[in-house]
Amino acid sequence: MKDEKQPPPTTGRFSIVRSLWYRSRAEAMDDSEAGRSIVMPVAGTAPPLQQVLRRLAMALVVLAATTLIVWADRDGYHDNANGKLDFLDAAYYATVTLSTTGYGDIVPYSDSARLTNILLVTPLRVLFLIILVGTTLEVLTERTRNQVRIHRWRSRTRDHAVVIGYGTKGRHAIETLLSQGIPKGQIVVVDPERKAIDAASSDGHVAVLGDATRSETLRKAELPSAAQVIVATHRDDTAALVTLTARQLNKRASIVVAVREDENVPLLKQSGADTVVTSSSSAGRLLGVSTVSPHMGAVLEDLMTYGTGLNLVERPVTKNEVGQSPRHSSDLVVAIVRGRQVLDYTDPQAATLQFADRLITIKQTVPGP
The missing domain is CATH 1.10.287.70 (Helix Hairpins)
Structure with missing residues (x-):
């Protein structure tokens, strides 16, 4: 009887389907993982x-x-x-x-x-x-x-953010969450590597060591009661399976996923992701813009870095702005969110602001005390 070959480490659509099939077979086997545990923050505590x-x-x-x-x-x-x-x-x-x-x-x-x-x-x-x-x-x-x-x-954690993967993408995502006012106690990190878990714990976050594709690991992170889930894994097939598992455990949470290849975006959307960010294409577009206009690239980088210079902010419409044009707003309005539709500020439908609208504006960072 021939040994079954393992799927190659590719990131295409068919490789993800094959990885899901191999994972489903692996979960049926009795191969319990050792060492998975919840690690509380150690910031301020001596070894x-x-x-x-x-x-x-x-x-x-x-x-x-x-x-x-x-x-x-x-x-x-x-x-x-x-x-x-x-x-x-x-x-x-x-x-x-x-x-x-x-x-x-x-x-x-x-x-x-x-x-x-x-x-x-x-x-x-x-x-x-x-x-x-x-x-x-x-x-x-x-x-x-x-x-x-x-x-x-575990008894007090509700409506928190779960960040899966404490690599470069995960850490920068957490930095942005912190700069927007989310406390460290409301952020839980999940990663399969002990080194990453120790780093997250040292940074003051609750961390869960384990495979995020397994539901028991995500339950340890209290994902069923989370409000936001950020999937920042290294591989697209892993991100797809994590998204499927997370959506199965939590139907209402907002799930944001980072992938490498554009061809995997539809599959992640079908898996339950609300927003899919393609890291390779986004970096490529920023490189192209910076090549043509370095200043424009610097402005885009500034907009994507929350807390410094200019910030992109989403806020509700005020009472004084209802019935007015976006151009009359005190902030620089670039888009209007109406229901599930995002309207450009030049769109004729957005000529008059409505009570339930939300505005995406550009604001100057206010220095802290």
Whole structure:
């Protein structure tokens, strides 16, 4: 019996159909993926090793302070070995006193030494034990606290944005979302690579490690309750299958997909994508425009980069603009969204603005405080 060959890594229409067929057969097999988990943001939290080293430094500071206290009042202590205390004896007494109840070979006999043990050494011993016990408890409860954080996040997350793929496209998409006022807590990253998940977590995002073509991975990202889905995978066939899975889980979310080839746009539309952005053709058009007019290319790049220079903004029509011409608006109107139709500002149908219209305008970036 001949072995079945795997589909070649192409991005045409027929290659996507073949990939979908191979994927459906693979899902029927028992090949569960290991290591898929939800990773909470780690921004502002020190790594475990750094936390342990910090606590160790605190314990050494307490030990050093106790040693100096004993050494300063060394004449009030008696050493059963030779009767006197040197600096090493003071460090030894501080160590055994903080870590145990003492061996009795060195004892305070003067009133000042005993008062110092009551008022200073005993509180330092308690502080030393708190540091040690706190480190142990933190290690033991880390997993439980992480599970509590995940449970709390999943119960509160609604109408968020799910970004599938934390490569160059995914990161720039998140930067634009953040510049438009969407908080980091409302953005969830899904990626199959541990390195990308660690980077997203370090950037302050909730991240899900796993294959986004599988429904259980997208459910971990709470995709059924998401409002926006951005598919920024490396391959078009993967993007098609992710879009199919996402649309099956969520019928109302807005799904935006990035693909490489124009011929795959209709297939992505049929798969459930609301908007399909062709990266190769868009880059090619920008290259052509920049070749003919570098200034025009710079303006287009500025318009596509939200938060700097000029911004493309979609907003509702105000009461004062209803019944007026788009040219009378205080902003530079370039298009009117009426229902599901986008009208050019020169279109005769857009000569009079209606109450339910939305305007796509060009506005100057307002510097922040």
